[in-house]
Amino acid sequence: MKLRILLADDHEIVRRGLRALLEKHEGWEICGEAGDGREAIDKAIQLTPDVVILDVGMPNLNGLDTTRQLLQLNPQSKIIVLTITDSDQVIREALDAGARGFVLKSDAARDLVSAVEALQSKRMFFTPRVNDLVLAGFLDKGHTISANEAPKLPTLTAREREITQLLAEGNSSKEVASLLNLSTKTVETHRSNIMRKLSFHSIRDLVVYAIKNNLIQIDVPPQSKTTAGSSAA
Amino acid sequence: MTIRILLVDDHPIVRQGLKTLLEGRSGWQVVGEASDGVEAVQKAKDLRPDVMVLDVTMPRMNGLEACRVIRHQSPQLEILFVTQHDSPQMMREALDVGARGYVVKSNAARDLLEAVEAVSQHRVFTALHGGNLASSH
Numbered sequence: 001m002k003l004r005i006l007l008a009d010d011h012e013i014v015r016r017g018l019r020a021l022l023e024k025h026e027g028w029e030i031c032g033e034a035g036d037g038r039e040a041i042d043k044a045i046q047l048t049p050d051v052v053i054l055d056v057g058m059p060n061l062n063g064l065d066t067t068r069q070l071l072q073l074n075p076q077s078k079i080i081v082l083t084i085t086d087s088d089q090v091i092r093e094a095l096d097a098g099a100r101g102f103v104l105k106s107d108a109a110r111d112l113v114s115a116v117e118a119l120q121s122k123r124m125f126f127t128p129r130v131n132d133l134v135l136a137g138f139l140d141k142g143h144t145i146s147a148n149e150a151p152k153l154p155t156l157t158a159r160e161r162e163i164t165q166l167l168a169e170g171n172s173s174k175e176v177a178s179l180l181n182l183s184t185k186t187v188e189t190h191r192s193n194i195m196r197k198l199s200f201h202s203i204r205d206l207v208v209y210a211i212k213n214n215l216i217q218i219d220v221p222p223q224s225k226t227t228a229g230s231s232a233a
Numbered sequence: 234m235t236i237r238i239l240l241v242d243d244h245p246i247v248r249q250g251l252k253t254l255l256e257g258r259s260g261w262q263v264v265g266e267a268s269d270g271v272e273a274v275q276k277a278k279d280l281r282p283d284v285m286v287l288d289v290t291m292p293r294m295n296g297l298e299a300c301r302v303i304r305h306q307s308p309q310l311e312i313l314f315v316t317q318h319d320s321p322q323m324m325r326e327a328l329d330v331g332a333r334g335y336v337v338k339s340n341a342a343r344d345l346l347e348a349v350e351a352v353s354q355h356r357v358f359t360a361l362h363g364g365n366l367a368s369s370h
Contacts, residue, residue, distance in 0.1 A: 010339060011247075011250075011338055011339055011341070012250075012341070012342035012343075013247060013250040013251060013254065013315075013338060013341040013342055013345075014246060014247060014250055015250070016249070016250035016253045016254060016342065017245075017246040017247055017248070017249035017250030017251075017253065018246060018250075019253075020249050020250070020252075020253045021246065021249060105244055105246060106243065106244055106245075108244070108245070108246040109244075109245035109246050109249065110245075112246075
C-alpha cells in the first residue's frame, strides 16, 4: 500500500515542486493538496493521509495552528512543517504544536524525502540547522552539561526512561500502556512523575531531553559542503 | 515555438515547480538553473537563453542587480521576475532595471506561461496579486 501524503502550501508553484520531488519515490503518492490551513484540515478529514506536509506561513490558518488542530482531530497524525525561517521561536512553536518533522524550504529539495522516510519509520526529522538550535535551546534552559559530565539519567528509573522514549516518539499514554502491558493510569502516573522529576512543563521539553540523552534517534542529513542560501537570522 | 529558459531562484523546490510547469509546453526547454545573482549572470553568458525567470531576493547578488548587469551584457535576453514581492513599487523598479515581465509567486501557476510567452515576444507582462488583472502590451 502506498504512503499517502497531503501537501499544504499557499503557493501552487511550491506544491508542484514538492509533488515532483516526492512522487519520484516509489511507494508514495500525493493524495491531495491544500492552499491554506482550513482546506488542509478539511482534506485531512476527507482523505486520511499518512503524512501531512504543512507550510508554516499559510493564510486563513497558519501551519502551526493547523498542526494543533489536526492533532486534536487525530493524535496519530504525522506532520512535517515547512518554513522559510529557522527562528528559535518558530522551532519551539512547531515542536510545542506537535510537529514531528521540521524542514526549511531552502533545504526541502535535499531533506524532504529523508523527512518523510523518518516519519514513515516513526522517527522525527529536523534539518541540521534546526537540530543544532533544538539542542542549544535545551542547554539555554539551564540544563547545561559539560563535555565530561554524564547526562541526567540516574534521576529516572529504567521504566521511566522507557516511557520517556515512547512518549518522545509520539506515542499516546494509551499506546505506551499497550506496548508495555500496563494500565493507562499507570503510564499517566509515570508520565507525571517524569515531568516532575525533570522539572518539565511540556512534551517539547521531554522530546529535547530524549534527543540529548540519546533515548530517541533522529535523522540528520550530512552537512552540505557548500553554503548557498540566505544566511540564518 | 522554441523558447530556451534559464531559471534563477535560491529555493530548489521553487525551481522544480517552475520547471514542471514550463516544460509542459511543447518546444519550451529549461536549459539551466542558478541559485543566486552571480551564478545567473555567468549562466546567462554561457547558455544564452531566450528568457530568464528571475527571483528578486537571493544571496550574493539580488535579482534587481543581476537584471541590471545581464541586460547590459546580454541585451537580447528578456527577463521575467517571479517574486514574493506583491508590490507596485518593486514592480516599477524591476521594469526600470530592464525586466520585461513581473509576476507574483502566489499566482505563478496561473500567470507564468502567458508571461513567458509574452516576454519572449518582447511584450511587457505584469501581474500583481492584489486584485490587479494581468496586463500585457
